Amino acid sequence: MPRGPSEYLESLRDGRVIYYRGKRIDDVTTHPVIGIAARHAADLFSVEDRLYDDPNYGRISRYFKIPRSANDLLDRHRLIYNDTMRFDGMFNIIQAIGSDALFSLMIVTKKVDAKYGTHYFERVAKYYEYVVKNDLALAVAQTDVKGDRSRRPHEQPDPDLYVRVVEVRDDGIVVNGAKIHTTQGPVANEIIFLPYRAMVEGDRDYAVAFAIPANARGVKFIVRPVLEYDGNPNAVNARTRFEVESLTILDHVFVPWDRVFLFREWEFAGPLAWYFATYHRFTAISYRAATANLYLGAALLAARANGIENAPHVRDWIVKMIMYKEIMRMGAMTAALEPLIDEGIAVPNPIYTNVSKLYSNEHFIDVVHGLIDIAGGLIATMPSHEDYANPEERQYISKYVRGAVDGDARYRIMSFVRELASSHLTGYLLTAMIHAEGSEAASKIGMMREYNFREAEELVNRIISKLRI
């Protein structure tokens, strides 16, 4: 049954183990910080047109619609873009990432079953039905803590640095280890665990994919400090909009067989990681295009407030910001229009997806640079909201921070610009735009492996073969 925000929030009161800044949280929904991330997720359940009528599953969330065509992928891009706009420019991951994982599991388990005569696809299909019918909130834990990056999982000095199987029972497996950077895990109903990388035979015990409830025995979340909001009276958008990441620990967690989707078929760990990464990067460029509007809008308002909107260098920055946003959007749309169809499911074109995601990795810093340049140093030095709230000081601040607009208007604009370009949130977003949805190197390796160089090589060979020397 589709759920409303209050049913979703209620479902999080299930005894899950979460730590924040050294303390265990009893109720995530009422916690002064994590509660905000929960309400951000809850807002997704109040979107009016978020459901559609699926011929097999009835009225379910659009995020779970299995893409079968270019049009389905285009719709998915618009869904993610529009929801990010709806939620004040901040991504709402809670059904997007889980569906990215489910689509990739559907494709890869068919291939595993074809090779080994296993029945993983049936399990994934059953789990998918459970998720969509109960309208669940999902997180995906793919990134292992990884230890020494130059070593494979089974070569690490501590065997738990990639999640692994430590016991095989008649009724299921026991897993141990930890994943990191799990977005919204602490406010999800279910966590899907996927392998992070390609593996070799020695890594068999690490080649495992499964799903568990967030309150499963042995699961512990240690949440990052939300510095953009916590203890920051000058927060603007971050008062109501952020997501939380956690170090997600699996301390000998039991997983029943019907929730195990890959078990020691090590040669499929790489393909599973690849399909998920492709879907998830498509999600990334879709939300990043929307998030870019925060910077573009703030730059326009700051330029106007400073009376410099027609200055040539300002126009150059604005053009860079438009390019950033529209390259994300074009990448997503072309990736949707030229999909791979695999096992009857449409996969976003991996080249266009990666080109656009890499552009975002490399150029977000230019967007921030542009906004800082346009805004001026005030965003680092301006008086606090507490000062502005004090009438004795306000008269002076308002008088002296005025620009081409009055002091009150410019103070408000620059408060938000500070959050975007000169704050803890800036640092978080700069890191997220480089690493979230996979590092730059991962995208480059993928591109070099998948790119069809033939056309270019043949062209040059044709030309040089005509050379008479």
Ligand SMILES: Cc1cc2nc3c(=O)[nH]c(=O)nc-3n(C[C@H](O)[C@H](O)[C@H](O)COP(=O)(O)OP(=O)(O)OC[C@H]3O[C@@H](n4cnc5c(N)ncnc54)[C@H](O)[C@@H]3O)c2cc1C
């Ligand atoms: C805000 C945010 C949200 C995220 N959300 C999620 C999430 O919901 N779920 C999830 O699973 N993950 C999530 N991630 C994780 C993200 O996918 C990873 O950050 C990314 O894959 C990079 O991994 P890492 O952070 O461990 O960095 P590393 O992989 O350690 O990268 C550090 C550097 O080491 C290099 N490197 C790594 N391995 C090698 C090697 N073998 N040889 C040479 N160089 C190497 C990298 O290229 C990079 O330059 C999130 C990350 C962020 C920042």
